[in-house]
Amino acid sequence: GAxxxxxxxxxxxxRGQDVALRCDPISGHVSLFWYQQAxxxxxxxxxxxQNEAQLDKSGLPSDRFFAxxxxxxxxxLKIQRTQQEDSAVYLCASSQAGLGxxxxxxxxxxxxxxxxx
Amino acid sequence: xxxxxxxxxxxTLSEEAFLTINxxxxxxxxxxxxxxxxxxxxxxxxLLKATKADDxxxxxxxxxxYRKETTSFHLEKGSVxxxxxxxxxxxxxxxxxxxxxFGDGTTLTVKP
Numbered sequence: 001g002a003x004x005x006x007x008x009x010x011x012x013x014x015r016g017q018d019v020a021l022r023c024d025p026i027s028g029h030v031s032l033f034w035y036q037q038a039x040x041x042x043x044x045x046x047x048x049x050q051n052e053a054q055l056d057k058s059g060l061p062s063d064r065f066f067a068x069x070x071x072x073x074x075x076x077l078k079i080q081r082t083q084q085e086d087s088a089v090y091l092c093a094s095s096q097a098g099l100g101x102x103x104x105x106x107x108x109x110x111x112x113x114x115x116x117x
Numbered sequence: 118x119x120x121x122x123x124x125x126x127x128x129t130l131s132e133e134a135f136l137t138i139n140x141x142x143x144x145x146x147x148x149x150x151x152x153x154x155x156x157x158x159x160x161x162x163x164l165l166k167a168t169k170a171d172d173x174x175x176x177x178x179x180x181x182x183y184r185k186e187t188t189s190f191h192l193e194k195g196s197v198x199x200x201x202x203x204x205x206x207x208x209x210x211x212x213x214x215x216x217x218x219f220g221d222g223t224t225l226t227v228k229p
């Protein structure tokens with residue numbers, strides 16, 4: 001597609017429910033990142049994929065958070081047993097280059113706003 | 118770890134005023150520096166970038182110069198327009214870490 005697509009745009013979950021957030025990156029982009037953005041703050045890194053390999057998951061806040069990109073394109077961020085502190089906008093970004101290649105900018109999706117009640 | 122500090126907002130200016138949004142960073146190695154912009158209802162998009170010291174990034178009348186000696190990347194525009202109203206994020210990409218670090222954003226409102 002023309003840009004990075006995320007779905008759903010909005011998600012309301014009751015505390016304790018599991019959620020799955022989807023990201024369709026730009027076709028052919030090697031790198032895919034997930035970020036969490038709390039209200040009034042900048043995006044905070046969660047995890048990074050180069051193709052299907054998850055090279056860095058140091059930003060995932062707990063073991064309730066899990067991300068995958070099994071075929072090196074679409075990615076899913078799953079949050080189990082959601083808590084109120086998980087309420088945030090979850091951003092997906094892709095870029096053309098992989099690690100060690102010429103630096104290319106991030107292309108962001110519009111995000112999924114998750115509200116846990 | 119890496120960090121980016123932006124001047125706090127919100128910033129309100131009249132049309133045609135001069136804009137400066139300060140940004141300083143802390144990072145290991147030699148990061149690349151970026152400004153991203155988020156217009157109302159839209160996702161973040163790249164505004165400009167600089168990949169090495171003394172480089173100047175520019176786009177849409179905005180400029181920022183990579184100053185290694187002061188670890189800064191201040192955003193400037195000589196004459197803002199109402200359409201520049203948005204949230205601006207300063208960011209660095211650390212090649213060693215393979216990820217970007219963002220500031221908290223500065224909201225700019227330009228009034229006619």
